[in-house]
Amino acid sequence: MIVVQKYGGSSVGSTEKIAAVAKRIAGRAKEAQVVVVVSAMGDTTDEMISMAKALCAVPDEREMDKLLSTGEQASSALMAMALQELGQKAVSLTGGQAGIITERIQGRARILKIDGKRLKDELNKGNVVVVAGFQGITENASWADITTLGRGGSDTTAVALAAALNADKCEIYTDVDGVFTADPRIVPDAVKIDTISYEEMLEMAGQGARVMHSRAVELGQLYDVDILVANSAKAVPGTIITKEDPKMEVRNPVRGIAHDTDVTRFTVVAIPDQPGVAAKLFHAPAQANINVDVIVQNVSSEGCADISFTVADVDFEKAKKAIEPVVDELHAKDLLIDQTLAKVSIVGSGMRSNPGYADKMFQALASEGINILSIATSEIRITCLIEREKVKQAVRALHKVFELEKV
């Protein structure tokens, strides 16, 4: 049996925590071949980002990847030492040594392939293999560069390795107990979900439920890897992310309430309402690898349109730089930027075949006196853009209206 386990930064935030996690891993290694993926220790990554920003306004992404990847390289070596101290054979591998080959795109590289040869050989030698998460290497050996998979990329590393090794289990250990019907810090009644489908998890994650990285879930779905999300410090069952739950028809069609305050809205005012305008406008952020969400277009009276959309706050500067030239080129009247908003969403694959959820959601927000600024929907999600300061109130109201405490 092969088990892939991932431990996040807070689970390996000190040598004491590393030693504690090592015990857990050594126990597991008695019954299975174990691959461990680790994040950087605690705040290491943030500290390195601060240093880089102290040196330059916009650090070069190649150098940034080179810098940040050291965090996971260090924690993986320390974890291997901690395992050895327990008498457990162990070896640490960088992303490159683990055969994780990515595109040559810095900061957000996608995995192209995994050459699992060394990983398997090290496992067969009786080693727990500790892989530095979040990173890979570009293909060409003599010009190989270190790449990173983007924030939260260690989850992606774990799922990708589980897929490549055809592992029996993929376990993501973190500092939360699993996926909840809403953020328990906001909704004390929130209930842990035992099983959630890939699609639902993707919608939850995409809307700010920061339990797992979306790309990791997508990868799990693509390669049919069941993913357990659980607490590294407790012995309680977590949440399993897997294919559509057969019990779905008898359960609450709404699985959870997600929210995201990490939202910047751009509004491009009065651009000509002509074919190709949207294509031009959104080509720029796409080129810059920026995710755009909640796109709304209003046609105004004089043959002009207003287009608004949101990006993550972290992408704000990059997005602004990418969009401004296009706004000029299209002779738009203005570019408005709003950083006082938040997204709140209801998610559930049962909503697909049952109408009326949007109505119920809007009613609930209205009865709380919360104004809806934009609406975006997917098959299994409805998202409203609201004032940021009312987001907790909105999450609580929706959790109650959809009776999620009874799940």
Place this chain on the structure above:
Amino acid sequence: MIVVQKYGGSSVGSTEKIAAVAKRIAGRAKEAQVVVVVSAMGDTTDEMISMAKALCAVPDEREMDKLLSTGEQASSALMAMALQELGQKAVSLTGGQAGIITERIQGRARILKIDGKRLKDELNKGNVVVVAGFQGITENASWADITTLGRGGSDTTAVALAAALNADKCEIYTDVDGVFTADPRIVPDAVKIDTISYEEMLEMAGQGARVMHSRAVELGQLYDVDILVANSAKAVPGTIITKEDPKMEVRNPVRGIAHDTDVTRFTVVAIPDQPGVAAKLFHAPAQANINVDVIVQNVSSEGCADISFTVADVDFEKAKKAIEPVVDELHAKDLLIDQTLAKVSIVGSGMRSNPGYADKMFQALASEGINILSIATSEIRITCLIEREKVKQAVRALHKVFELEKV
């Protein structure tokens, strides 16, 4: 013109210092192709060693190398960013990316070869190339492991790169002004030496003058690389390490006084005085890659001998472990360990053809009431083992007797 510059840990100990050094480098890059070798920032390496030791008594050397190499990888990326911020094109390379291929020996690997292709290509693109010092990679690509060159190995990296690139200059920037006739903290009269031969520098370094790593000097000698040692924070000329100085015959035959308090003496008491005993005894530390110095053998009355020798304090545990079984095997009466001693040496290639220096040295120590416990000599060096607490007194006395303040 190609210039290789190395900046030590204290020169890159903060983002402010990195920015200051970057300015210096960018200035130089206007007139030459520059390769920069950096050490880890300030105390990073020591902090990592502490973390490793918190996790295990004797950390695995492969994992240790993997851990420690991240320090230089991080500082090289930060330096590249700082250069870019000044508008200077720059790229950072790990030891492996710089083509530094080493033996598969962890912790103290020797460089086997340097494949300078990528380095040259990056230089020809107009980049300052910032190489992570102290590290290399083993040859076999798919099973490549990160190795380190041992403490102070960044000097070795710099000289090796200068040799491989046939560089015009190799400059080691540190926090001292150069090589002095004695440690200026002990002898206020100590004088900076403008030019010193490789051999003299090797003897000085081997005896505790911690300006430069011995292996780097040896490498310089082997490949005929002139090495400048200078202060990274000042614009004063440093010391050039080069071939035998032609002015040698007219200058003071003694070039400097070295001392070393990092000394543990082992004495193996009463082992049979037979052929092969010394070979057996010293095979063990050699196998463990431990440098042994000041070997003295006294034959005692009953066909037995006492053998004593010194190792660096840092090697004490390893040496003890290596020697104890041999001591048992040889039926020695006892193994004594003394950590209260120090070495003091006079160094100078002019001593080779001029007798009488040993006599003068012993007289000087005697007149200070300092007892000599052992003596060891090379062609161009005389070393005495004395009480550690009298080492400063000895250095001052010898500096005066050999009139080094007049150099």
